[in-house]
Amino acid sequence: MMVRLARATPRYLVFVASALLLVAYLGALAAATPWPALADDGVLILLTIVGAGLSAGVRVPVSSIAPAVHLGIVAALLGAAAPEAPGPALLLAWSVGVIIGLVLFWGPTPRVVETGAAIALGGLPYLLVWRAVTAAGLPDVLACVLATAAYVVVRLAIPVAACVVRGSALGEVLRSLSPGRIATAALANVVLTMVARAAGGALENLVVELTAPQIATIVHGLVGTVALAIVVRAEAIAGRVRLDAVLAAARQLPWPEQADDFALAREYAAAATGADEVRIAQERTTRSSELSAAVRAPGEDERFLVVTRRRGRPPFRSDDARALEAVASMATETLRVGRQVRDLRAEARTDPLTGLPNYHEFQSAVRRANETRLPGRGIAVLSIDLAGFKAVSAQHGRDFADRVLQVFAERLRGSVRPSDTVARVGDDEFGVVFHDLADRADAELVAGRLLHAAGAPFTIDNTVLALTVTSGLAYSAEREEDPGRLVRDAGDRSFTAPGVSLVGGQAWSVVTPLPEGVVTGSDLSRAIRESIDSSDFGLAYQPIVDNVMGTAIGLEALLRCRPHGFGDVSPTLVVHEARRLGRLDALTGRILERVHADAASFRELAPDLDDVHVNVEVDQVLGSELRETIRALRAEHPGTRLTLELTENSLGRTSDAVMDGLQELRELGVVFALDDFGQAYSTMLAIVEFPFDVLKIDRALIRDLSAQKTQHVIRSLALLSRKLNVRMVVEGVETIEERDRLARLGVRYMQGYFFQRPVDADVLRGLLRERGASVPNATRPDLVD
Structure with a gap:
């Protein structure tokens, strides 16, 4: 409000000053006018008022910044009427006519007062100079020129002063004046005055009822009328141009x-x-x-x-x-x-959760990449699937799972090149479009780097979480007729980054809470890597029991890792990092070495306890490193029977080469167990097609043993196992009720906390010294057929 008031104050002062000056000036003219003597000049006075009113609206702008600074032809009327009428009366009539004309032309606005005052005051020097020059016997034309010059000076001085009061710099206003326009306007006044006076003199004898000044005033009025019509027409045209331009802009909305x-x-x-x-x-x-x-x-x-x-x-x-x-x-x-x-x-x-492009935009990105590829350069599409992501949502809730997706998406976005595109194409699926590739090896290198970065653990709510991804890569060296084929091929073809396996195993792992001061998963990742390299990890053993004989028939070795500065870290997280960092075979080899050494000491206390189980990934059998390690250990510890547990999920990546590797290990005396059967969507195909000796049933399948369907499934699996000569072990037995129900259903071999929690080698040796291979709570031979 103060700013508006500050801006309005100069304008208000100009208006008030103009009004007071105009009123005082007109009042002085009225006081000086000999009213009784005006009877003989009434016609001229009337014509002056009419002529001034008609020509007041004619104006020529002479400033490029101030519309109020303009000149017109109204001054010429004073020259036409000057010889006869009394000065005060003529000026008063002329001023009143100007005011009336401005009101009719502009309406009752403040600028009528300001412009009227400037014009009216300009008339006084005009008339004074005119009469002074003619009184000196000089020609009328000189009087007209000098009078017009005096009028122009006063007429421009007043609005220029007003501009300065409003805040404009005097120099800026003076520089904005156009000498050419001023001269043109002044010349127009001089010419019009002389033409009107000449016409008055020429027509005086023909129109006996009118005097020469009256005729000159009429001529001026006619010229003013024509000029006013021209001005009005010009302004109407200008207004129409403005309106047309605004309408043209409006018709194009929205632009x-x-x-x-x-x-x-x-x-x-x-x-x-x-x-x-x-x-x-x-x-x-x-x-x-x-x-x-x-x-x-x-x-x-x-x-x-x-x-x-x-x-x-x-x-x-x-x-x-x-x-x-x-x-x-x-x-x-x-x-x-x-x-x-x-x-x-x-x-x-855009996908609203992650901010990444969605599936539709991903397809468009593939098309654009195909169309805009450079000659001789290839493109590739990488599909990424978060295996088992539903388990994350089930355990931690949907909000936590959403944040996992957001963090994972941000990691992908930050790991690609600026020219590449990352998109979320499904609930737990992502796609990447790679541009400007030299060949397929280049595509595999770029994709491998991305997958390596994507698989690193990260922290959410003080929880470290590592995601396992499956991926597929499709490369195109030439422009495709159907770029959508790349998307389909990427979804169908599996891809493993060179030197880094990122598939298989548990889908997620957590360690919580984090130690004080640890804010990211990178610290934990580094600590796990150091533990693997220095063999700074432990093993715990849990017995597999024969519920008929009441003894342990085997031991499962379970990884335990406590990196320096951290608490216990989930084994699946350790395995995940070992796989991501290319150290899984090294980790497995060191576990096998320690297991065989421990097993030898166990046999000294329980000679029949010779079977040890170790978890491995099925694709590890492809590497010669693991096979050579097992070959050496079998030769060094012939009395130990090694059982390798393979998850059912990992069997989806088997091939002829994998089967050959399994057979080679079997020839070395290695036994295979199918682990975690029933954890997800298990099929009997795995039992039929793969050479397993042991079938381990996951606890997920026995959670509701009271259900008839569950009992039928367990009884059928037990019967099928005996028919196939496969030992079936049920994991996760935690209560006596579960033990007894399973026994009634024909299950002989079990494993779980009910029998014994996992313990380290020293504790287990103490138990073996105390009771041999016997296991408490495993003494119900009467319940097994």
Whole structure:
């Protein structure tokens, strides 16, 4: 409010000063007028009022910054009527006519007072100079020139002073004046005066009822009428041009999108205001020669359309300002609608949870990559699936799972090159488009780096979580007729990064809470790597019991890892990191070495306890390193029977080479167990196709042993195992009720906390010294057929 008041105060002062000056001036003229003597000059006075009113609206702008600084032809009327009428009466009539004409032309506005005062006061020096020159016997034409010059000086001085009061610099205002326009306007007044006087003199004898000054006044009035008509017509045309420009802009709403959001705004603003230059500014202009209007783009700072006319052109008027405001308003609306449209398009192409492109946009990215590829360069599509992600959601809740997806998506986004595209294409599926590849080896290298980074553990809510991914890679060396084939092939073909296995095993692992001060999973990852390299890990053993004989028939070795500065870390997380870092075979080899050494000491205390179980990944049998380690250990410890437990999920990656590797290990005396059967969507195909000696049933299958369906499944599996000569072991037995129910269903071999929790080798040796291979709670031979 204070700013508006500060701006309004100079204008108010100018208006008040002009009004007081005008009233005082007219009052002085009225006081000096000999009213009784005006009877003989009534016609001339009347004609003066009419002529002044008609010609007051004719104006020639002479300043490029101040519309109020202008000249017209109304001064010529004083020269036409000067010889006869009394000075005060003539000036009063002329001033009143000017005021009336301005009111009719502009309406009762403050500028009528300001302009009327300047014109009226300019008439006084005009008349005084005229009569002084003619009194000296000099020619009328000289009197006309000098009088006009005096009028112009006063007429311009008053509005210039008003501009200075309003805040414009005097030098700026003076520089804005156009000498050519001033001279033209002055010359027009001189010519019109002399023509009107000449016409009055020539027609005086023909029109006996009128005097020469009266005829001259009439001629001036006619000329003024014509000039006024021309002015009105010109302004109407200018107004029509402005209106047409604004309507043209309105008809185009919403304006089409362009690279430059303000290109059309500048174009329409120039057409609507007749500007020579239009620019976009950060602040509203303060120059009197310019107009500005605010444009408000959503979410951005206010900017301004600023229009400028070159020097010598008429200044902007209020109609121009209104036209510019209309264009700016349309620009604002266009930017708002454009932002909404872009947001809607982005929402249609973007996954709302991760902010990545969605499946539809991913397909578009594949098409664009195919169409814009450089000659001789290839593209590739990588599919990434978070195996077992539903387990994360089931254990931690959907909100936690959503955050996992967000963190994983951000990791993918930060691991690709700027030219590549990462998208979320399913609930737990992602896709990547690689550009500008030299060959397939280049594609595998880039994809491998991405997968290596994606598999690293990360921290959410003080929980370290590691995700296992499966992936497929499709490479294209030449432009494809059907780029969608790449997406399909990537989903069908498995891919393992060179030197780094990122598939198989548990889908996720956690260690919580983190030690104080640890804020990311990278610290834990580094600690796990150091533990593997230095063999700084432990083993715990849990017996596999014969519920008929009440003894342990085997031991499962379970990894225990407590990196320096951390608590117990989940074995699946350790295995995940070992796999991601290419150290899984090394870890497994060291576990096997320790297991065989421990097993030898166990046999000394329980000679029949010669079977040890170790978990491995099925794709590890492809590597010669693990096979050579097992070969050496079998030779060194022939009395130990080694059982390798393979998860059912990992069997999906078997091949002829894997089967050959399994057979080679079997020839070395290795026994195989199918682990975690029933954990997910198990099939009997695994039991039939693969050479297993032991079938281990996951606890997930016995959670509801009271259900008839569960009992039928367990009884059928037990019967099938005996028919196939496969030993069936049920894991996760925790209560006596579960033990007894399983026994009644024909299950002989069991494993779980009910019999014994996993213990380290020293504790187990103490138990073996105390009771041999016998196991408490495993003494129900009467319940097994």
